[in-house]
Amino acid sequence: MAKPDEVGYYRQEELLKADHQPPKTGWMETPVDFRPGSYIYPGKAKNLKILGLPNPHEWAVTDADWKLPEDWQRIVLEGMAERLKKYRSFKLFMDTCVRCGACADKCHFFIGGGDPKNMPVLRAELLRSIYRKDFTTLGKVLGKLNGARELTADVIKEWFYYFYQCTECRRCSVFCPFGIDTAEVTMIGRELLGLLGLYINWAIEPVANCYRFGNHLAIPPHGMVDTLEFMVDDIEEATGIRVEVPLNKKGAEILFVPPSGDYVAAPGIYTCMGYLLMFHELGLDYTFSTYASEGGNFGLFTSHEMIKRLNAKIYAEAKRLGVKWILGGECGHMWRVLHQYMNTVNGPADFLEVPKSPITGTVFENARSAKVIHIMEFFADLIRHGKLKLDPSRNDHIRVTFHDSCNPARAMGILEEPRYVIKSVCNNFFEMPENTIREQTFCCGGGAGLGTDENMEMRLRGGLPRGNAVRYVQQRHGVNQLAAMCAIDRATLVTVCDYWAPGVKVTGITELVANATIFKGEKKRTLNLRLEPIPGVHQDEDGKGGQP
Amino acid sequence: MKILVSLAAVGLLFLVGLLGGLGRAGEVVFGVLIPYPALVVFLGGLIYRVLSWAKAPVPFRITTTCGQEKSLPWIKQAKIDNPSGLPGVVIRMALEVLVFRSLLRNTKAKLYPAENRLAYGTSLGLWAAAMAFHWSMLVILIRHLRLALSPVPAVVTFVEKADGLLETGVPVFFVTTILFLAALVFLLGRRLLDPQVRYISLVDDYFPLLLLLGIGLSGFWLRHFAKADVVGIKELVVGLASFHPVLPAAIHPLFFGHLFLVSMLLIYFPFGKLVHMPGVFLSPTRNLANNNRRVRHVNPWDYPVKTHPYPEYEDEWREKMKAAGLPVEKA
Numbered sequence: 093m094a095k096p097d098e099v100g101y102y103r104q105e106e107l108l109k110a111d112h113q114p115p116k117t118g119w120m121e122t123p124v125d126f127r128p129g130s131y132i133y134p135g136k137a138k139n140l141k142i143l144g145l146p147n148p149h150e151w152a153v154t155d156a157d158w159k160l161p162e163d164w165q166r167i168v169l170e171g172m173a174e175r176l177k178k179y180r181s182f183k184l185f186m187d188t189c190v191r192c193g194a195c196a197d198k199c200h201f202f203i204g205g206g207d208p209k210n211m212p213v214l215r216a217e218l219l220r221s222i223y224r225k226d227f228t229t230l231g232k233v234l235g236k237l238n239g240a241r242e243l244t245a246d247v248i249k250e251w252f253y254y255f256y257q258c259t260e261c262r263r264c265s266v267f268c269p270f271g272i273d274t275a276e277v278t279m280i281g282r283e284l285l286g287l288l289g290l291y292i293n294w295a296i297e298p299v300a301n302c303y304r305f306g307n308h309l310a311i312p313p314h315g316m317v318d319t320l321e322f323m324v325d326d327i328e329e330a331t332g333i334r335v336e337v338p339l340n341k342k343g344a345e346i347l348f349v350p351p352s353g354d355y356v357a358a359p360g361i362y363t364c365m366g367y368l369l370m371f372h373e374l375g376l377d378y379t380f381s382t383y384a385s386e387g388g389n390f391g392l393f394t395s396h397e398m399i400k401r402l403n404a405k406i407y408a409e410a411k412r413l414g415v416k417w418i419l420g421g422e423c424g425h426m427w428r429v430l431h432q433y434m435n436t437v438n439g440p441a442d443f444l445e446v447p448k449s450p451i452t453g454t455v456f457e458n459a460r461s462a463k464v465i466h467i468m469e470f471f472a473d474l475i476r477h478g479k480l481k482l483d484p485s486r487n488d489h490i491r492v493t494f495h496d497s498c499n500p501a502r503a504m505g506i507l508e509e510p511r512y513v514i515k516s517v518c519n520n521f522f523e524m525p526e527n528t529i530r531e532q533t534f535c536c537g538g539g540a541g542l543g544t545d546e547n548m549e550m551r552l553r554g555g556l557p558r559g560n561a562v563r564y565v566q567q568r569h570g571v572n573q574l575a576a577m578c579a580i581d582r583a584t585l586v587t588v589c590d591y592w593a594p595g596v597k598v599t600g601i602t603e604l605v606a607n608a609t610i611f612k613g614e615k616k617r618t619l620n621l622r623l624e625p626i627p628g629v630h631q632d633e634d635g636k637g638g639q640p
Numbered sequence: 641m642k643i644l645v646s647l648a649a650v651g652l653l654f655l656v657g658l659l660g661g662l663g664r665a666g667e668v669v670f671g672v673l674i675p676y677p678a679l680v681v682f683l684g685g686l687i688y689r690v691l692s693w694a695k696a697p698v699p700f701r702i703t704t705t706c707g708q709e710k711s712l713p714w715i716k717q718a719k720i721d722n723p724s725g726l727p728g729v730v731i732r733m734a735l736e737v738l739v740f741r742s743l744l745r746n747t748k749a750k751l752y753p754a755e756n757r758l759a760y761g762t763s764l765g766l767w768a769a770a771m772a773f774h775w776s777m778l779v780i781l782i783r784h785l786r787l788a789l790s791p792v793p794a795v796v797t798f799v800e801k802a803d804g805l806l807e808t809g810v811p812v813f814f815v816t817t818i819l820f821l822a823a824l825v826f827l828l829g830r831r832l833l834d835p836q837v838r839y840i841s842l843v844d845d846y847f848p849l850l851l852l853l854g855i856g857l858s859g860f861w862l863r864h865f866a867k868a869d870v871v872g873i874k875e876l877v878v879g880l881a882s883f884h885p886v887l888p889a890a891i892h893p894l895f896f897g898h899l900f901l902v903s904m905l906l907i908y909f910p911f912g913k914l915v916h917m918p919g920v921f922l923s924p925t926r927n928l929a930n931n932n933r934r935v936r937h938v939n940p941w942d943y944p945v946k947t948h949p950y951p952e953y954e955d956e957w958r959e960k961m962k963a964a965g966l967p968v969e970k971a
């Protein structure tokens with residue numbers, strides 16, 4: 093028998109029956125159903141202690157008593173009052189919602205699950221109801237009639253459940269006539285829970301790791317050497333090229349920061365191998381850093397302060413190593429931080445120079461102040477200038493679609509660069525339906541710290557809209573690969589595709605680029621970076637290979 | 641329950657105004673004594689609300705980008721949906737405020753379990769009703785200026801002319817009156833019939849709708865059925881507007897019901913959801929340019945935080961780093 097944290101536990105027919113009719117009982121009277129598979133385990137005390145966070149304690153979600161601090165109500169209300177003063181977004185989003193419902197069926201969790209509290213508007217009301225009671229006149233006078241309620245321990249449990257059923261994907265904010273971003277409400281909600289020592293371990297452990305090791309996965313510096321060296325061997329096997337791995341190299345021109353998921357887990361590692369190969373081929377004067385070994389930032393899923401605490405290392409390391417500018421790898425939420433927060437929280441980076449491609453001479457004016465560019469911006473510019481020798485037919489066995497990751501799409505708008513790169517290296521590219529791509533893209537269902545197996549039911553439900561769109565292009569165009577420039581996607585979409593569109597594999601874009609690139613001095617390419625035989629390539633004896 | 645409470649409240653308010661209009665003393669109360677404070681509450685409350693938002697800083701630039709960013713010169717930027725500077729932002733906000741652009745994107749998702757298919761249909765009912773409601777309300781407000789201003793400005797006459805183009809009925813039926821009422825009925829119906837919207841609805845949603853409906857219907861009645869004495873009403877309103885209130889005799893009592901509902905709307909406005917009107921202008925996901933990497937955004941309350949600096953990191957790992965051949969700062 094499969095368990096709730098295993099995919100096999102869930103029957104597709106059952107999940108597809110998601111009932112979108114709200115229950116008979118009003119939402120304030122409907123208790124949370126903490127069923128296994130739909131919630132995430134609590135943050136362990138040891139992780140909170142590493143970070144110096146309040147009220148570290150051991151507890152279980154199913155416990156009746158969550159061991160909140162003595163004066164927890166005061167803590168929460170004061171925390172709210174403080175944030176209402178500090179964030180116009182929060183104050184405004186508490187006040188201006190008209191409950192028009194336009195956002196309701198825009199959330200992947202509501203679409204795939206039907207729980208009304210996963211409608212963005214109701215998710216925000218969970219917090220707004222407390223705001224009304226304690227901070228508004230109408231709420232005080234009308235009480236429940238106007239959606240106001242007392243702050244009780246059950247409310248805290250409800251917050252925990254639903255603020256960790258939001259992937260902070262911001263899809264709802266695209267459709268809201270007032271731009272209300274429920275992700276912002278969720279972020280504040282999680283901060284308030286954090287004041288009571290309530291976190292999920294799947295987010296707070298990576299945060300604690302990142303704080304100490306510089307990356308989420310707790311890879312120590314010498315471990316990084318081994319990890320990357322291991323890739324060097326595989327790269328040599330596939331291409332005959334032995335690449336160098338510059339680490340903590342002072343005076344390099346560029347500091348390269350990828351998400352750490354790419355160091356250890358397939359298929360991310362193939363993209364990491366792609367980085368190494370491409371930079372070698374270009375003769376880039378760059379370096380990885382063991383200290384700033386992670387651009388991903390689970391602080392974003394924890395608190396605004398934690399964003400800053402974890403991300404500080406990137407500019408600091410750029411300064412210590414004396415690089416000129418920073419290049420960021422393929423990651424989603426990392427780019428929300430690098431694009432929307434880093435310059436504000438850790439800047440100004442006036443010790444760096446405006447990024448300039450050493451190969452094409454292009455100056456990246458759009459990054460003039462933050463001094464960090466996305467690897468797809470970098471590659472698109474190279475390809476445009478004809479600086480890569482590409483043979484897209486090497487990817488002809490691949491029929492690829494592209495999944496816009498939430499943060500690059502809705503918190504940055506990097507839509508064309510990845511498409512341009514993919515189309516340059518693959519002959520068979522197919523878009524998913526319009527309502528599921530670009531700014532309307534659907535989350536993988538496991539972002540914002542929710543991509544853990546104990547949350548499998550919600551991951552599969554939340555992944556339904558994306559999975560369904562993949563299935564559509566699979567049936568219609570024979571799509572067999574899904575490209576995504578996000579490390580979380582490369583982990584979670586594997587599960588989503590296996591479940592909703594079996595047969596579609598997940599890949600990073602740089603992997604596709606490296607597989608299509610004709611490298612100087614390469615041997616006959618019969619294996620791709622996954623060390624799988626490239627279909628259609630002659631395994632002939634003359635050693636030359638070639639396409640049929 | 642929530643709608644019944646709201647309905648009862650609006651009905652009661654209307655009756656109070658109506659009955660008040662029957663006697664001279666009541667006319668003074670509902671025609672003069674209430675409208676002034678109502679206006680004060682409206683303006684004061686609104687200013688207070690807007691200031692309360694404006695006072696809160698915008699620590700981070702969190703634009704929701706709905707199109708291609710400005711990056712390489714040969715890549716076409718979505719200048720409005722992903723603005724990189726003020727002109728784009730102004731157009732984006734103008735479209736948001738004037739034509740409710742985000743609502744225009746609305747779709748309805750539907751899951752077909754048997755076929756394992758998720759489909760999206762356009763869903764423009766809400767957009768159309770919102771447009772009809774807000775724009776006709778604006779036109780109606782402009783039309784009402786006739787009652788307050790003497791001489792009547794040319795714009796008002798022009799708007800009236802255009803609005804009465806259908807030229808049916810005596811007095812002429814205005815297109816916007818019909819649109820206004822129809823849109824309100826649609827919005828109310830949607831709120832009641834759409835199970836999800838109904839589930840999230842509060843008194844704050846029903847009450848303003850019903851109040852507006854009450855105002856619209858009483859106004860309609862006044863003009864077309866009661867055929868109220870416009871000259872008298874104008875005298876009163878002009879008096880109010882010029883702070884020299886006069887109370888002409890023989891104004892239809894229904895007018896006081898209408899006016900009282902308007903006064904209540906003014907008083908209610910700053911407290912409930914209606915503040916979305918000024919609020920939309922301040923929304924940081926919409927009114928900021930997505931130029932974060934080009935121009936640094938400063939957080940006014942930024943404070944230092946505890947980090948794990950490199951020297952501490954190296955202290956922890958130095959020997960291992962040396963053994964692995966990694967360069968270190970301190971030998």
Ligand code: SF4
Nearest residue numbers: 189190192193195268
């Ligand atoms: S779309 Fe915006 S205003 Fe409408 S219910 Fe959702 S959050 Fe509220």
Ligand code: SF4
Nearest residue numbers: 199258259261262264
């Ligand atoms: S941010 Fe995403 S996950 Fe969260 S409520 Fe909005 S649509 Fe749902």
